[in-house]
Amino acid sequence: MLHEFEYARPATRAELHELLARHGKAAKILAGGTDLLVNIRCGVSKPAIVIDIKKVRDLPVIAWNPKVGLVIGPGATINEVLAHPAVHDHFPLLSECGHDLASYQVRNRATVIGNVVNASPCSDMAPALLCLGAIAIVSSKRGEREVPFSEFFTGVKKTVLLDDEILERIVVPTASAGARGSYHKLKRINGHDLGIVGVALMKKEGVVALGISSAAPTPVLVEGIRETDAVEKAVAAARSATSPISDLRCSKEYREFMIEVFIRRLWAEVK
């Protein structure tokens, strides 16, 4: 059973901002609900009010504009992003990461923005967004601000978002269009599962970036590597940027080992 909460369904962005300003910490935003409703059910989250944003008319969905980039709104589900032609044509790394997130029916509801604001270290979308240099556009009644994803996560399940703010859209810049990349995720079974460790690797114009999940309190971006470098440089950079722990799913040593294995595989695979 879910504990009782008030349910609100604002119709406009202004109403949404007003509700967030009024209720602050007591409010939780509902988009796909695949994390929120599970957290409410097991008592981790006890909001007094749940704000369903799916009927807000003036929020972006998903759009490709070569002058700006790929804009992903708060209602855009993983499957909608996977099905978008611009994602297929220009941002294969987003597809790779999205495809590895949970199961088909979860991807029908789960949103890209929900996956990142949840700020789990094992987020599957964060590695791609970090590599692609994506920007978070955060809004509230007070206005808008831009935060690069490299500065968005502040700890386990913690982000820069303040109580009255919403991550309103993600912009994946046009400069990253055409970047090659892939994602390897270690999990217990071939079907859907939480990642034990995940590595995304992106190559574009001689530059290499790594996005690593489940290897530190937040998803990690590793930069400063070039295609002309030896793979050992990427492995060493990843080792110093991450701090994996041992938990019930895997030991620290196995995580370190698999990060290296994945980097070496991706280095050869991503041409």
Next chain:
Amino acid sequence: MRITLKVNGGTYTREVEGHRTLLRFLREDLGFTGTKEGCGAGECGACTVIMDGKTVNSCMVLALEADGANVETIEGEASAGKLSVIQEAFDRHHAVQCGYCTGGMIMSVRDLLHRNPKPSVEEIKEGIEGNFCRCTGYQQIIEAVLDASGQLGEGPGQVREGRLEHA
């Protein structure tokens, strides 16, 4: 709040509380108990229903979110006392043992075949990855889906003799 939605073609209007899930609403308020609760966390898929043409885990949808939606459950699969093609294939291939996962499993299979009428074995596995079955080991379910999609030429006896290896 008052909601109105369609379930298997019928229209229902009810008062629901904000925290009621679509799963509980279907089972307890409307009596569609073919949709089951397994994990309650989006892992097992026993609660899978089709909402506005998309499969969802009904344990993670609020009844209020289904206001105005068109919902399909396992109860809508057979018509006029006759099993659907998918149900018949499940029966023929012994893809049902305890039956707890079957309602959700068939919803995922129906959706898969709607999107992809001739799925490969790999595509079937992906299509049902969100539906756990702890009895069959999945082999019989995969055979049933191949059969329901017209990809097994001969009778069911042939299937059990190892055709799947090269399917």
